[in-house]
Amino acid sequence: AKSIVQPDVKPKKKLKLATCSLAGCFGCHMSFLDMDERLIELLERVELSRSPLNDIKTCAPDCDLGLIEGAVCNTENIAVLRHFRESCKIIIAVGSCAINGGVPSLRNNIDVKDCLDEAYLNGIGLVNPKVPIDKELPYLLEKVYPIHEVIKVDYFLPGCPPPADAFWKILNDLLDGKEPELPYDLLHFD
Numbered sequence: 528a529k530s531i532v533q534p535d536v537k538p539k540k541k542l543k544l545a546t547c548s549l550a551g552c553f554g555c556h557m558s559f560l561d562m563d564e565r566l567i568e569l570l571e572r573v574e575l576s577r578s579p580l581n582d583i584k585t586c587a588p589d590c591d592l593g594l595i596e597g598a599v600c601n602t603e604n605i606a607v608l609r610h611f612r613e614s615c616k617i618i619i620a621v622g623s624c625a626i627n628g629g630v631p632s633l634r635n636n637i638d639v640k641d642c643l644d645e646a647y648l649n650g651i652g653l654v655n656p657k658v659p660i661d662k663e664l665p666y667l668l669e670k671v672y673p674i675h676e677v678i679k680v681d682y683f684l685p686g687c688p689p690p691a692d693a694f695w696k697i698l699n700d701l702l703d704g705k706e707p708e709l710p711y712d713l714l715h716f717d
């Protein structure tokens with residue numbers, strides 16, 4: 528009998544990727560999307576889990592990679608961050624906010640009560656001003672923190688935002704099983 532040699536068609540396991548924005552501006556996600564048509568290529572090797580780019584509400588428990596944009600400014604951010612750390616093997620702090628608090632941490636030398644009063648009581652054009660206190664709302668923390676103050680972080684992708692090419696490089700390094708490394712021209716903090 529003829530033996531039929533089966534080609535090795537086993538598809539490569541896709542990398543499971545989750546992303547989120549804490550106290551961020553979504554600019555890092557926009558920069559991710561700036562990979563443009565390379566996103567199509569990426570989606571052949573990457574499967575999206577929880578992300579603002581889809582409708583998935585929780586991370587798959589076996590995520591490979593979590594990209595976190597934004598600093599930590601309220602109690603919900605802490606819960607999301609812990610969920611990501613529990614679900615993802617590798618966590619990358621993406622952008623200045625996640626890395627060192629970024630622009631949102633400019634409020635750190637102002638009392639949080641003064642911030643709330645300024646926005647909700649003393650702002651112009653307010654009708655029946657009051658500081659919102661519904662239990663549905665997360666509490667602001669006294670300070671804004673970088674994410675490594677709350678969870679262990681594996682890598683940092685700098686920039687405000689990091690360039691699309693930096694996302695591309697770091698993701699491809701990980702997909703190729705290499706230690707992620709950025710060339711000098713993709714490394715900036717503004």
Ligand code: SF4
Nearest residue numbers: 551552554622623624
């Ligand atoms: S690092 Fe910059 S682009 Fe990214 S979330 Fe913060 S402010 Fe936005």
